[in-house]
Each structure stands twice: as C-alpha cells, then as structure tokens.
Amino acid sequence: MPAQPASRTAPAAQSTAPDQDAVLRAGLGAAIRRLRKERGLTLVQLARLAELSHPFLSQLERGLTRPSMPSLHRIARALGTTQQALMVATAVSHPDTPASSVHLVRAGEGLPVSNSGGVARMLGAASYAWHPVEYTGAPPAFEEYYDHPGDEFLYLIDGEIEIDLQTFDGPRLHRLGPGDSICYPGGTPHRWRAVGAPEPIRILTVQSATEPHP
Missing domain, CATH: 1.10.260.40 (lambda repressor-like DNA-binding domains)
Structure with missing residues (x-):
C-alpha cells in the first residue's frame, strides 16, 4: 500500500x-x-x-x-x-513531528527577522548540514554586501531581482525571474534588489553549514 x-x-x-x-x-x-x-x-x-x-x-x-x-x-x-x-x-520541535529526525515548519512559523524591504525566516534546524531561509520582499536598491563561508543556492519563487556577485572571476550581475536559480561558492560577496514591476518578492536560499551549531 x-x-x-x-x-x-x-x-x-x-x-x-x-x-x-x-x-x-x-x-x-x-x-x-x-x-x-x-x-x-x-x-x-x-x-x-x-x-x-x-x-x-x-x-x-x-x-x-x-x-x-x-x-x-x-x-x-x-x-x-x-x-x-x-x-x-x-528552531523548535513542532508538535506534529515527535520524531527528532524530522523538522517541520508551518507557514508563518519561525522567528521572523526583518530584512531590508522584507522579512527573513529560518526554515531549517541545527541538526542539518544546510540552512534554508525564506526571504519575503527585497530592497529597491543595492545595499551592503553579505558573505559567508558556506556555498549558497538561491531560487526565486516570485517577482524579479538583480543579484550582484563579486566572484573570483570578477563582478557579475544577473537578472532573475520566477523559477530562476543561481549557485555561488562560499566567500562570494553578494547582494540583491527588486526590479521590474512592483510585485511580491519571494526568495528561497539554501546555505551549506560549515561549522557546528553555536
């Protein structure tokens, strides 16, 4: 069955x-x-x-x-x-998942952290080797760069963004629409902004963890 x-x-x-x-x-x-x-x-x-x-x-x-x-x-x-x-x-255990090997996050759960132009929400847990984060909203103009040791995957769910990457091969600027994704290695300074028609921006990033949970 x-x-x-x-x-x-x-x-x-x-x-x-x-x-x-x-x-x-x-x-x-x-x-x-x-x-x-x-x-x-x-x-x-x-x-x-x-x-x-x-x-x-x-x-x-x-x-x-x-x-x-x-x-x-x-x-x-x-x-x-x-x-x-x-x-x-x-990250806290959800009552629907008594098994310690499963981490469930319902819509709207998780600590919302304000981000320029929107909110970031952690979807993962300390026991996993990757950190997924959902971003809702994006700034209309480029702001400071972020960088971290873990490799990162970015998937654009809704809206349009430009992502500015300072890669080892030089600066790269990419425009992404719904369904587009991009990967970049750890240590790459990056930032993004909303472009195109004013509409909701939803982004999923998944970063590889390179260190134990604090």
Missing part, C-alpha cells in the same frame, strides 16, 4: 504566536551570549566589533528584542559565524 501523506491537523499559521516568539527570541539571544563568552568578549567589546549599541545587544541577549538581518550579520561576523548559523538556534 502506498504511503499516505502526513495529516495536517491545523491550518497554516499566519504569524508567530506571542509565546512562541518569546521562546524563539530567547533561543537566539542565548546562542549569541554563549558564543560571545566562548570568544572571551564582553558586551561592550562585541558591540564595538559589530558597530552596534551596547544596550541593544544587552536586550538581544535577554530575548527582549529581535535584530535585523544586517545587524545579525555584523554580530555573526564579529563572533566568527554566520547569521544563518545563529538563526538555527531558534
């Missing part, structure tokens, strides 16, 4: 529940605090390295606020990791 699909007992969530949001924020803050102490850094020292305020970092470590993707990128670089590796610390 063919296997039956897993039952879906609840409708897709449209937003993170307040109590779950607090748990996710606490998980992210604990991961940052643990790495900071392992690196022998004080809050003031990390704030200086990440070019962020000491009060903001203090609130972040206590789970009282959420960072943006740019600020999380600065924190991660100062700690010698990536923002995706920090974000997997917020």
Whole structure:
C-alpha cells in the first residue's frame, strides 16, 4: 500500500504566536551570549566589533528584542559565524513531528527577522548540514554586501531581482525571474534588489553549514 501523506491537523499559521516568539527570541539571544563568552568578549567589546549599541545587544541577549538581518550579520561576523548559523538556534520541535529526525515548519512559523524591504525566516534546524531561509520582499536598491563561508543556492519563487556577485572571476550581475536559480561558492560577496514591476518578492536560499551549531 502506498504511503499516505502526513495529516495536517491545523491550518497554516499566519504569524508567530506571542509565546512562541518569546521562546524563539530567547533561543537566539542565548546562542549569541554563549558564543560571545566562548570568544572571551564582553558586551561592550562585541558591540564595538559589530558597530552596534551596547544596550541593544544587552536586550538581544535577554530575548527582549529581535535584530535585523544586517545587524545579525555584523554580530555573526564579529563572533566568527554566520547569521544563518545563529538563526538555527531558534528552531523548535513542532508538535506534529515527535520524531527528532524530522523538522517541520508551518507557514508563518519561525522567528521572523526583518530584512531590508522584507522579512527573513529560518526554515531549517541545527541538526542539518544546510540552512534554508525564506526571504519575503527585497530592497529597491543595492545595499551592503553579505558573505559567508558556506556555498549558497538561491531560487526565486516570485517577482524579479538583480543579484550582484563579486566572484573570483570578477563582478557579475544577473537578472532573475520566477523559477530562476543561481549557485555561488562560499566567500562570494553578494547582494540583491527588486526590479521590474512592483510585485511580491519571494526568495528561497539554501546555505551549506560549515561549522557546528553555536
């Protein structure tokens, strides 16, 4: 008999529940605090390295606020990791998946991290060798470059974007539409922006993990 699909007992969530949001924020803050102490850094020292305020970092470590993707990128670089590796610390087991080998994320679940022009949402967990992230929205103009050690795959679901890559062979600019994808090696500075008609942008990236979960 063919296997039956897993039952879906609840409708897709449209937003993170307040109590779950607090748990996710606490998980992210604990991961940052643990790495900071392992690196022998004080809050003031990390704030200086990440070019962020000491009060903001203090609130972040206590789970009282959420960072943006740019600020999380600065924190991660100062700690010698990536923002995706920090974000997997917020992954929690879904009640529909009692098996520890399965990680389920419903629509609207996961800690939403604000990104220029939209929101980023971690879809993976620490036990996997890759970090999938969903981006909804994109900035209308290029902003700062991001780079990380893991190779990355990008798939454009909706909308149009231009992606600017500073590759080993020189700068490359590519325009992507729905269904287009691109891969680039770790260490490649990259950034993207929305182009074309004003319409929703949805992007899926999958980054290979190159280090243990913080």
